[in-house]
Amino acid sequence: GQQLNQSPQSMFIQEGEDVSMNCTSSSIFNTWLWYKQDPGEGPVLLIALYKAGELTSNGRLTAQFGITRKDSFLNISASIPSDVGIYFCAGQLKGSGNTGKLIFGQGTTLQVKP
Amino acid sequence: EAGVVQSPRYKIIEKKQPVAFWCNPISGHNTLYWYLQNLGQGPELLIRYENEEAVDDSQLPKDRFSAERLKGVDSTLKIQPAELGDSAVYLCASSPGEGGYNEQFFGPGTRLTVL
Numbered sequence: 090g091q092q093l094n095q096s097p098q099s100m101f102i103q104e105g106e107d108v109s110m111n112c113t114s115s116s117i118f119n120t121w122l123w124y125k126q127d128p129g130e131g132p133v134l135l136i137a138l139y140k141a142g143e144l145t146s147n148g149r150l151t152a153q154f155g156i157t158r159k160d161s162f163l164n165i166s167a168s169i170p171s172d173v174g175i176y177f178c179a180g181q182l183k184g185s186g187n188t189g190k191l192i193f194g195q196g197t198t199l200q201v202k203p
Numbered sequence: 204e205a206g207v208v209q210s211p212r213y214k215i216i217e218k219k220q221p222v223a224f225w226c227n228p229i230s231g232h233n234t235l236y237w238y239l240q241n242l243g244q245g246p247e248l249l250i251r252y253e254n255e256e257a258v259d260d261s262q263l264p265k266d267r268f269s270a271e272r273l274k275g276v277d278s279t280l281k282i283q284p285a286e287l288g289d290s291a292v293y294l295c296a297s298s299p300g301e302g303g304y305n306e307q308f309f310g311p312g313t314r315l316t317v318l
Binding site: 093095129130131132133134137177179190191193194195196 | 207243244245246247248251259294296306307308309310311312
């Protein structure tokens, strides 16, 4: 079945540092999404990418949809303590035979040291 | 605007007992999802509803799990009987469009512990 490999599994960084995480897939996706999940809460959408090669920013976050449509990365610049959490990538297929189901990566746990 | 509401937030039961989770989606959202999230993993889809119709339940273990969305609004997910391996967070999400529109809004989840 479809699987997403997300790396790194965890990161422990100093406040102010930049962060990069990525996601790769054996399958082609039409949409890539990045979510953040805080403890005891559900995932919250950060960035959605709809076209291969698309580069999108949301404040200090930047994400790109890989040209091959099999990968995506998320960068966080100048990290702050509230960036702590678990970041998930998710890919979505569309079209006949698919229900638009989201396939999630395993998550990247980010810890920021003040 | 209120987000997706789930209850209870936490549930502890003994194995072989039944359990039910309730979800109220964002008002006007036609599509409702139930996800299972094991510790250290991303969510995995159990079932998706378009209004009151279950359009994708291929990942729902139908021998013990059941779900319903009778009036196309609230939904319940039931496990009977629960097993130790069912301990996880059960997330509900909703989205405004049909056909798997991708902006899904998640509730806080119900954390189930089976002893």
